[in-house]
Amino acid sequence: MQKAALPKTALVTGGSSGIGRAIANKFSENKIKVAVADIKDLPGDHEDILYKNCDVSESGDVEELYSWTVDTIGHPEILVINAYLGIQEKLTEGDPEKWQKIINTNIMGALRCIRAFTPNMIEQKKGHVVIISSVAAGQPHPYGGIYSATKTALEVIAETLRLETVPHLKITVISPGITDTSFFPINWREIPV
DSSP: OOOOOOOSEEEEETOSSHHHHHHHHHHHHTTOEEEEEESSOOOTTOTTEEEEEOOTTSHHHHHHHHHHHHHHTOSOSEEEEOOOOOOOOOTTTSOHHHHHHHHIIIIIHHHHHHHHHHHHHHHHTOOEEEEEOOGGGTSOOTTOHHHHHHHHHHHHHHHHHHHHHTTTOEEEEEOOOSOSSTTSOOOGGGSOO
16 A cells, blocks of 8 residues: 655644644654744744744735745645634633734634635645644633634634535644643643542
8 A cells, every 4th residue: 555645845823832833843854844934933943944924813914924935835735723822811801902812813813824825725636724723612711711712713614614625625623732832831730630
């Protein structure tokens, strides 16, 4: 049986740290040309990972990201949607203006990237979109209503995208639990079992 060829190109949004960075590193280790889009600087320990400053909540940034990616690595065969913002505020006391930024990044940013990058995948009849969600989508928690709501929305978006692009694209949702990243600094001893 012939082994399937690895993809040649990938784009990871929110890939300068945490889960996104680990994914970008793994692609690079497997000789996949990888570009990272993030609002944070990319640490310089992987010379072969290309970096583009991009705020996915801004449509102009995503348009520029698309052109830059195509010019730099070509049309990505894998699109990893990982860029997000989190917030820990009570729904009864929080700041709706902050919530709007979370929604614009987590939901609209994902939609902008899908709209920019998937048409070529559909035309080529191949591609893989990976959406990083969270167990918070199915487990609301105090102070996490806005974040959880955006992750739930991403899962609905992923399923809709799957229905709209079958059989040409692969759509994968990954829902990590609490992960040791800068997003959720915690005292592990305080987590109820």
